[in-house]
Amino acid sequence: GEDVEQSLFLSVREGDSSVINCTYTDSSSTYLYWYKQEPGAGLQLLTYIFSNMDMKQDQRLTVLLNKKDKHLSLRIADTQTGDSAIYFCAETPGGGYNKLIFGAGTRLAVHP
Amino acid sequence: SQTIHQWPATLVQPVGSPLSLECTVEGTSNPNLYWYRQAAGRGLQLLFYSVGIGQISSEVPQNLSASRPQDRQFILSSKKLLLSDSGFYLCAQILAGGTDTQYFGPGTRLTVL
Numbered sequence: 062g063e064d065v066e067q068s069l070f071l072s073v074r075e076g077d078s079s080v081i082n083c084t085y086t087d088s089s090s091t092y093l094y095w096y097k098q099e100p101g102a103g104l105q106l107l108t109y110i111f112s113n114m115d116m117k118q119d120q121r122l123t124v125l126l127n128k129k130d131k132h133l134s135l136r137i138a139d140t141q142t143g144d145s146a147i148y149f150c151a152e153t154p155g156g157g158y159n160k161l162i163f164g165a166g167t168r169l170a171v172h173p
Numbered sequence: 174s175q176t177i178h179q180w181p182a183t184l185v186q187p188v189g190s191p192l193s194l195e196c197t198v199e200g201t202s203n204p205n206l207y208w209y210r211q212a213a214g215r216g217l218q219l220l221f222y223s224v225g226i227g228q229i230s231s232e233v234p235q236n237l238s239a240s241r242p243q244d245r246q247f248i249l250s251s252k253k254l255l256l257s258d259s260g261f262y263l264c265a266q267i268l269a270g271g272t273d274t275q276y277f278g279p280g281t282r283l284t285v286l
Contacts, residue, residue: 065216094274103263104277149216160207160232161275165216
């Protein structure tokens with residue numbers, strides 16, 4: 062079936078790197094996404110990676126994809142207090158109408 | 174650019190009352206539109222999607238329904254709300270072509286008492 066799993070909580074010190082991990086089950090996923098949700102707000106697309114890529118870097122964000130292990134990670138360099146939010150991993154399983162399967166979200170807390 | 178409007182932003186309704194949440198989108202014509210629900214402390218669950226006017230597909234059987242009366246309007250409804258309908262409702266549209274990325278509206282927080 063379709064399932065995406067994430068750890069629920071991560072606490073890091075300001076200035077350190079954060080690594081949020083995600084595992085998924087559908088090997089036919091074309092794209093995998095990371096969304097950010099700040100308190101009381103909707104979801105903001107952070108970045109995405111195409112399934113034939115291993116890595117994608119976008120400023121402070123680095124996405125690593127291990128298709129063999131169906132493992133996706135998001136690394137945030139030089140984490141700031143403004144990065145405190147819930148981060149959702151999502152995949153688009155095959156099906157033709159592009160629905161997203163989300164993980165439960167990882168709450169990132171950044172402390173001084 | 175993709176702009177998605179949702180209203181109301183927050184809503185408190187008694188059990189058994191009706192519901193109507195509206196989503197309107199700007200940008201490309203004939204977008205794929207989606208309704209998701211996020212229960213407290215949980216991830217997002219796809220409720221409905223629509224590929225065109227009058228075309229609605231349901232992912233999860235429940236007491237909710239959806240309609241798409243116009244190309245860029247997507248409505249979520251219920252005749253009688255349950256306590257379990259409380260949550261954060263998000264409308265999304267897909268940017269056709271390229272990455273098929275879904276863009277989300279600001280959401281409606283519904284509390285059923």
